[in-house]
Amino acid sequence: MATDPALAAFLALDDDAVAAYADARAEALGIFLPPETRAGVVDNLALLRRQTATFMSGLDDAVTPAPEAFEP
Amino acid sequence: MSAADFRSAQAVAADIQWGKSTARSETEAALARANSDPFNAYTAVFAERALAQAQAIDADLAADRPVGPLAGVPLAVKNLFDVEGVTTIAGSQIRRDAPPAAHDATAVQRLTAAGAVLIGALNMDEFAYGFVTENAHDGPTRNPHDLTRIAGGSSGGSAAAVGGGLVPLTLGSDTNGSIRIPASLCGVFGLKPTLGRLSRQGAFPFVESLDHVGPFARSVADLALAYDLMQRPDPLDPLCRRPAEPAAPRLQAIADAPLRVGVLGGWFAQGAFPEVLEALEIIADALQARRGVELPGAELARAAAFCLTPIEAAHLHRPDLETRPLDYDPAVRDRLLAGALAPEAVAEAARRYRPVFRDAARQVFEDFDVLLAPASVCPAPRIGQATMDMNGQQVSVRKNLGAYTQPISYIGLPVVTVPVNRPGKPPIGVQIIAPAWREDLALAAALRLERAGVAAAHRPPEPTR
Numbered sequence: 001m002a003t004d005p006a007l008a009a010f011l012a013l014d015d016d017a018v019a020a021y022a023d024a025r026a027e028a029l030g031i032f033l034p035p036e037t038r039a040g041v042v043d044n045l046a047l048l049r050r051q052t053a054t055f056m057s058g059l060d061d062a063v064t065p066a067p068e069a070f071e072p
Numbered sequence: 073m074s075a076a077d078f079r080s081a082q083a084v085a086a087d088i089q090w091g092k093s094t095a096r097s098e099t100e101a102a103l104a105r106a107n108s109d110p111f112n113a114y115t116a117v118f119a120e121r122a123l124a125q126a127q128a129i130d131a132d133l134a135a136d137r138p139v140g141p142l143a144g145v146p147l148a149v150k151n152l153f154d155v156e157g158v159t160t161i162a163g164s165q166i167r168r169d170a171p172p173a174a175h176d177a178t179a180v181q182r183l184t185a186a187g188a189v190l191i192g193a194l195n196m197d198e199f200a201y202g203f204v205t206e207n208a209h210d211g212p213t214r215n216p217h218d219l220t221r222i223a224g225g226s227s228g229g230s231a232a233a234v235g236g237g238l239v240p241l242t243l244g245s246d247t248n249g250s251i252r253i254p255a256s257l258c259g260v261f262g263l264k265p266t267l268g269r270l271s272r273q274g275a276f277p278f279v280e281s282l283d284h285v286g287p288f289a290r291s292v293a294d295l296a297l298a299y300d301l302m303q304r305p306d307p308l309d310p311l312c313r314r315p316a317e318p319a320a321p322r323l324q325a326i327a328d329a330p331l332r333v334g335v336l337g338g339w340f341a342q343g344a345f346p347e348v349l350e351a352l353e354i355i356a357d358a359l360q361a362r363r364g365v366e367l368p369g370a371e372l373a374r375a376a377a378f379c380l381t382p383i384e385a386a387h388l389h390r391p392d393l394e395t396r397p398l399d400y401d402p403a404v405r406d407r408l409l410a411g412a413l414a415p416e417a418v419a420e421a422a423r424r425y426r427p428v429f430r431d432a433a434r435q436v437f438e439d440f441d442v443l444l445a446p447a448s449v450c451p452a453p454r455i456g457q458a459t460m461d462m463n464g465q466q467v468s469v470r471k472n473l474g475a476y477t478q479p480i481s482y483i484g485l486p487v488v489t490v491p492v493n494r495p496g497k498p499p500i501g502v503q504i505i506a507p508a509w510r511e512d513l514a515l516a517a518a519l520r521l522e523r524a525g526v527a528a529a530h531r532p533p534e535p536t537r
Contacts, residue, residue, distance in 0.1 A: 040406030
């Protein structure tokens with residue numbers, strides 16, 4: 001599906017590129033990553049990227065409804 | 073510890089009503105158990121408040137004034153619920169210097185208005201982000217059935233307190249499985265209602281679009297009573313608008329009628345330990361369920377919930393993540409920081425998949441009244457255990473215990489977790505999943521299993537230290 005550019009860039013990352021992405025995002029957002037957090041944050045961000053790719057495979061702009069006020 | 077008490081909430085209430093005991097004596101006994109808690113379930117005990125409430129109940133009974141159905145019944149709540157005059161720590165260090173709550177949370181108000189006596193607050197994963205209740209600040213909650221093992225989380229204190237006979241009734245919250253996982257691992261009944269059914273007002277938020285609150289108990293009747301007492305709209309929670317639909321009066325009739333039951337396959341059959349599948353079979357046989365029902369998109373739903381969680385939670389925590397990140401539990405902090413760095417478009421996409429998966433579930437429910445699935449991948453892991461075998465691979469315990477619960481809470485369906493009656497074996501629970509707003513169906517199926525002796529919250533061994 002066509003995606004938001006930030007989402008597309010995130011999805012296109014290799015695991016090896018996630019650390020640099022995390023540093024760049026942290027700087028852009030003004031979030032300080034203490035050294036003792038960096039490895040854990042990068043691991044979790046890589047996992048988020050993989051999980052995002054998983055559920056994005058089920059989204060199709062042609063049939064997927066726009067975000068709604070969700071009702072169970 | 074003081075002698076554990078495995079009477080049901082309604083048995084305690086009856087004993088008080090009939091003069092076999094008093095609210096004060098029940099409260100004093102519950103306070104004694106809380107003060108010698110071998111499970112590290114409690115993080116705070118409210119003796120003064122509890123004794124004052126018990127005294128008022130005894131005075132009402134002495135004067136023949138009406139009392140509520142839970143009059144004198146000990147209650148404890150996860151420490152993310154507001155309790156008037158107490159700081160709501162939500163399992164964190166960061167909130168210990170926050171001002172005390174001005175009022176009780178709505179759920180606490182409604183149960184105490186029915187006479188429940190609030191004994192204390194219970195341990196949890198920090199900010200409800202976890203399935204283990206190995207809290208970095210308050211220590212791990214221990215499983216009443218084996219003190220070397222976890223109670224599950226994030227409402228681990230709530231499940232351990234009920235399972236270990238400290239109180240008959242507790243409250244917890246469930247965003248991705250935090251009622252269902254600890255109920256399963258501690259061998260008690262737990263209800264995660266439909267999203268929006270019970271007010272979350274005064275419950276410290278984790279992921280607002282996924283947060284639920286619900287009760288733990290040792291019987292279906294107690295679970296249904298507590299649920300009914302908490303139902304009705306709350307103007308202070310915009311999601312909680314639905315009129316009350318009391319379930320308890322209808323359960324016997326529904327339990328006696330035919331139920332169309334399916335066992336979820338696919339994602340829900342992958343990676344479970346053999347004893348979990350064996351427990352599921354026991355429940356499926358008892359309900360004459362059809363096996364191998366597919367819920368399309370479950371793996372994707374789990375992935376979407378997995379991504380939505382840290383991104384939405386990070387919004388709430390952004391100020392503290394920026395100023396005092398090292399005051400968080402490291403296991404929570406690193407996930408929240410990752411969520412803060414991920415593009416917001418990931419969360420938007422994760423929200424977009426919700427109605428897709430909800431509609432798939434609605435279609436499955438055209439053929440079934442309830443669906444069964446394991447609650448947890450495995451029985452309780454050991455405290456400190458980092459990894460477990462799943463599908464032949466070593467995977468993180470913390471990140472995978474909720475594999476079967478996350479897809480269901482993602483679309484807000486009601487679930488009762490029932491403890492499979494396997495005396496002498498580690499507790500394992502099964503999810504009974506119902507269509508939205510049909511908690512009565514899940515509770516009735518649980519009641520049928522309880523009546524048949526197939527589901528039971530059996531007593532753990534006497535704790536030794």
